[in-house]
Amino acid sequence: MNPKREFTCINCPLSCTVTVSPGEAGLTVSGHECRRGEEYALQEYTDPRRVLTGTVAVDGAALPRLPVKTDGPIPKTLVREAAAALSRIKVRAPVRCGEIIVANFAGSGSNLVATRDLGPDLDL
Numbered sequence: 001m002n003p004k005r006e007f008t009c010i011n012c013p014l015s016c017t018v019t020v021s022p023g024e025a026g027l028t029v030s031g032h033e034c035r036r037g038e039e040y041a042l043q044e045y046t047d048p049r050r051v052l053t054g055t056v057a058v059d060g061a062a063l064p065r066l067p068v069k070t071d072g073p074i075p076k077t078l079v080r081e082a083a084a085a086l087s088r089i090k091v092r093a094p095v096r097c098g099e100i101i102v103a104n105f106a107g108s109g110s111n112l113v114a115t116r117d118l119g120p121d122l123d124l
């Protein structure tokens with residue numbers, strides 16, 4: 001059985017300390033002031049996820065790097081591997097904001113997408 005864990009809820013400035021405790025009847029959550037904190041702590045306890053942001057190399061553009069992010073939160077256990085994979089990607093300009101750079105990035109179920117337009121000039 002996993003141990004009891006505490007999380008600081010990041011959903012509002014109150015920053016409640018929320019505790020998730022395993023027990024015979026399942027997980028018990030305490031310390032939250034609202035349902036968002038309960039959901040946040042349960043997600044962090046059972047399946048923590050993060051949106052990955054970074055840059056990839058781009059050819060033929062006014063800038064050497066294209067900013068990218070995953071279009072959804074990916075399992076935290078995949079973040080290191082996915083971040084390392086960014087260094088192996090090179091795209092060709094022009095690229096549109098929102099364009100999928102890699103579908104199902106690192107097997108995460110989320111796509112890697114461009115977060116800005118980029119072409120030979122700063123604006124397309």
Ligand code: SF4
Pocket residue numbers: 009010011012013014015016032033034035036037038
């Ligand atoms: S549990 Fe609710 S009130 Fe507390 S920090 Fe999270 S969102 Fe804010």
